[in-house]
Amino acid sequence: MSAPWPVPRGLYGITAEADCADAERLLTAVRVALAGGMRLLQYRDKRSSPERRAELGAQLLAQCRAAGVPLIINDDIELAARLGADGVHLGLSDGSLAEARARLGSQAIIGITCADSLERARAAADGGASYVAFGAFFPSRTKPNAPPMTLERLRQARSDLRLPICAIGGITPERAPTLVAAGADYVAAIEGLFGAADITVAARAYAAAFDGRGAP
Numbered sequence: 001m002s003a004p005w006p007v008p009r010g011l012y013g014i015t016a017e018a019d020c021a022d023a024e025r026l027l028t029a030v031r032v033a034l035a036g037g038m039r040l041l042q043y044r045d046k047r048s049s050p051e052r053r054a055e056l057g058a059q060l061l062a063q064c065r066a067a068g069v070p071l072i073i074n075d076d077i078e079l080a081a082r083l084g085a086d087g088v089h090l091g092l093s094d095g096s097l098a099e100a101r102a103r104l105g106s107q108a109i110i111g112i113t114c115a116d117s118l119e120r121a122r123a124a125a126d127g128g129a130s131y132v133a134f135g136a137f138f139p140s141r142t143k144p145n146a147p148p149m150t151l152e153r154l155r156q157a158r159s160d161l162r163l164p165i166c167a168i169g170g171i172t173p174e175r176a177p178t179l180v181a182a183g184a185d186y187v188a189a190i191e192g193l194f195g196a197a198d199i200t201v202a203a204r205a206y207a208a209a210f211d212g213r214g215a216p
Contacts, residue, residue, distance in 0.1 A: 003068050003086075005109055005130060006164050010039035011206040012186040013072070014168075016194040019047040020056065027059055029194050034067045036203025038110075040186060044074035044087055057083045070109055077103050087111070087130065097127045111166065116149045118157055123162050132161065133188065136169020137179060142190050143169065151182045158183025173205035180209045 013033050019026040030041060043060050045053050057073065060172035061083055064071040070086035073079050077100050080088040080196040087109030088100050100110050111131045112124040119211060121132040134154060157165055167179040168188035176187045187206060 003070055004110040005070070006185070007039050007070060009180075009210050010187075011037065011165075011193070011203055012040040012042065012166055012168075012188040012192045013038045013193050013203075014042040014044050014188055015060075016190050017047060019194055020048055023056060023059070026056060027063065029199055030060060030063055032199045033043045033193060033203045034063065034069060036200040038069065038203050040070055040072060042072040042074050043085075044190075050079075052205040053079060054082060056061075057085065061085055072107070072109060072111060073165065080104060080108070089113070089133070097124060097129055101128055114149045116153060117158055118153065118160065121157055121161060124194065125161055129163065131164040131186070132157075133168050135167055135171075135188075137167055138170030138172075138175060140168075140170040150176065154179065154182045173202060173209065176206055176209035 015026065018110045019029050041064055043057050057079060072087045072089050073085050074089050074176050075091055075094045077088050077095050081103055081178055088104065088184045090100060090113060091113045097110060097112060111133055112129045114121040114132045115126065124132050134149045134157060136143060137149050140146060146214040164185040165183060166186040166188055167184035171179065171187050171189055172192045189206060193199060193202050
């Protein structure tokens with residue numbers, strides 16, 4: 001692994017589909033996000049062929065290794081194993097946590113999407129997940145049908161769980177401090193980060209939510 005887990009609290013970047021269509025654009029976007037303080041990267045690419053995903057994933061892994069930042073693969077346990085990535089993130093209808101742990105090993109980072117379900121999060125924690133992700137907290141074009149998650153439920157999750165929590169769904173730098181205050185260890189961003197006019201500035205703005213310099 002590129003860094004001990006858990007890594008410091010902060011920004012969890014997720015690649016944008018538009019960037020994945022252009023390797024140079026993708027690698028540049030990730031490079032400047034890393035420069036801005038991104039703590040984790042998830043490679044999410046629903047459109048490319050398996051071989052192209054393997055090629056892009058290997059390039060992203062090299063970037064992340066150089067920066068000491070873990071690379072997580074979205075949904076694809078076998079691609080994570082093939083690349084030697086740091087772990088995998090599993091959605092509601094993807095492979096099982098037990099399968100991922102058996103395939104990737106005890107040190108792999110395995111994240112579980114929990115939507116708005118504390119029950120799923122508790123089961124993931126009991127099953128050995130590395131972190132759980134809740135959301136959407138705000139309207140999201142990436143997952144417009146995701147059930148809404150509330151700050152009250154996030155606070156309850158923080159009280160109940162002893163593993164890192166990631167918040168996702170329409171989170172802008174201005175919205176991040178409220179989620180951090182409610183218990184999020186990581187805030188995930190796609191458009192708010194990789195769709196920004198200046199990705200480095202956006203990454204720094206997200207990072208500010210974790211050191212008290214963000215918006216109240």
